[in-house]
Amino acid sequence: GQSLEQPSEVTAVEGAIVQINCTYQTSGFYGLSWYQQHDGGAPTFLSYNALDGLEETGRFSSFLSRSDSYGYLLLQELQMKDSASYFCAGDDNYGQNFVFGPGTRLSVLP
């Protein structure tokens, strides 16, 4: 089976940089995705890494290291609206199963 681990909570202040880590155990892994979910809302796609390295999308970047079974989401210039839960997600068995991590709740303080 597949499992992903993330910290349960992270707190930071506006304007800061925060990194949310994700480690995984899986076989037949295509890549790592990140989703954002605000309270009461639906998960929305943020980023996807199929290859090792850094992918940048505006204030958000995501990193993957397959050799370390590790990835992270980097959020820069934090804003209050970034307060949400962030989920890493990955494949198992080449797309037969899709699993979300437990989620990291990010609180951005003024």
Place this chain on the structure above:
Amino acid sequence: DTAVSQTPKYLVTQMGNDKSIKCEQNLGHDTMYWYKQDSKKFLKIMFSYNNKELIINETVPNRFSPKSPDKAHLNLHINSLELGDSAVYFCASSQDQGGQQETQYFGPGTRLLVL
């Protein structure tokens, strides 16, 4: 235009009842999914379905059954509802690109409360 829509948004019902949640996507995607998110916000896939294959998470009770009248719809039927079924149920869809992970687009969720 709403890409993935679900009805109803809220569902309150008694234990033992049978209920359905409807999902429609207008993205032209090939694959649709149902997820359950519990009170601790764990998001677990229940089913994934395209016109070729239904993949069932083995932990899902057989009281839950997906029904797809066509490619744009995947409804979720739940028989004999139990208290533990209370959760938020999300429908999602993705394009079947084969050989890579696909971005999933989620509906707004259906909040089910079983009394």
